[in-house]
Amino acid sequence: MNKTSVGERLFDWTNMAVMTVLIVATLYPMLYILFSSLSDGNRLISFDGILLWPQGFSLDGYKAVFSNATFLQAFKNTFFVLIVGLTVNLSLTAFGAYFLSRDGVLLGKPIMFMIVFTMFFQGGLVPFYLIVKEYGLLNSLWALILPSAVSTFNLIIMRTYFQSIPKELEESAFLDGAGHYKILFSVFIPLSMPVIAVMILYYGVGHWNSWFSAMIFLRDQELFPVQLVVRNILLENDNANMIGTSTLQHSQSVAETLKYAAIMVTTAPILLLYPFLQKYFVKGVMVGALKG
């Protein structure tokens, strides 16, 4: 009964082989960065071919990253944007989602339409830039927080979740004399931890990975977030001021591994956390897809 045919077994083995190739192709670039970041710079420069383990071993790249003032300042800026940004994101999204999940509010539908409309029509990059400039946000970290305070996609995910909370809970709270704010904070929020986790992840990864707004809105290097500093190092070889070493040869060697160490330091936090959080991310996609 359960005997598998030759054709079926051939299919299974081919499938496994294709998947293995895909896994290698996905992982290798990341491993390459990891190996390079741990290598000895001079040996790395002269190395040709496929890197399968670190060339020599040295933590100079990481030391250069963590002892560098520009980098440390950039981390501070990114954490500021992350913490303040998340606070703004979460409060506005929760307020918006709660309002939009209420029945019997006269302006509920028009307001929902007004919000969803922005998913299809935007003013475009240049008017957006000029307006942010007119608000006086240029060269301020608030330019990385306020213009992206609410993501419509996330707002809809949270609203969908709120709509699935049984009405009886809310009604009994009303009978006990609770107002909307009390109901939101003591009934809805405690019941919505999975979706709040999704929100923290989506908004958080967004802040952590963002660089373009910083590039167009910020002028002073002291304000740059981590990703913008990394971009300048990777793409413009702007690492001369990163390394304070004596000999030319040594500084070239550190410059080589510094690039890879910088990538590791900015990417590793997400990649290390991610397997534990995977199910929440996936849940977010699913809830979003149901509505979207």
Place this chain on the structure above:
Amino acid sequence: MSETRLGKDLIRNKWLYLMILPVLVYYVMFHYVPMYGAIIAFKQYVPSKGIWGSEWIGFENFQDFFSSIYFFRVIKNTVLLSLYNLLFGFPAPIILALLLNELKSSVFRRITQTITYMPHFITLVVVAGIIRYFTLSDGLINDVIAFFGGERIAFLQQPESFRAIYVISEIWQQIGWGTIIYLAAISGIDQQQYEAAKIDGATKLRQIWHITLPGILPTVMIMLILALGNLMNVGFEKIILLYSASIYETADVISTYVYRKGILEFDYGYSTAVGVFNSVINFGILLLANYFSKRVSQNSLW
């Protein structure tokens, strides 16, 4: 009559409206005001007069774009890059989802999923850095080419390799993440259909073709409409991280052109006109795709 109804509603739900107020302020300030600011496409923008005070010039900015030597180039590049991306990037996660679904070992499936989802979270800055280092003339890919006796090529300086680099890296980054929605659609298919097919002696491939594919077709159609609606919407972030003047010939798309003209060269009115032109075309394509899908498969966005 209706005014008193609205008034009563505003009073009765005042705490609720107070809650949505900051959200509305956000949408007005950062979405609707910029949308209205797009009127500078029809103005001669002068910084000292600002968006509202600058003078109207009708369609002059648009005419400048239509008669510019860049008009044809950026449109061609946008459409080609998008089409290649759609042609190779759209089916990739569907195929992967079908293959993942057929994996016997659930442990192996979970490992494959976890690993292929990962690149989705890597920032474009890093992805662009990896692409740059791997394609250098003394980079990894060229080392392999040289090992097999080929000639070293600085890929990122070659206009003819840009589209391939863009599409391949896009697939690398998004193939795994793209499967989530299709895997969910597959899990919704009635298992009895497979049992019946097995009894009838249908092979794996036949089961995929006759049960799984039709089962996920509605999802595929919706995703296709959305992808078509974004056909002229090639994002600029990855491109401005990768391109250089030597490959503008193939790499410069509408959005990068807007970015360069507007943000770098301060030609605000003109670049906004290019952006507005792009949005109008996009919306038109979305309507068309939706219309055809409705006619052909009864699946539509609205």
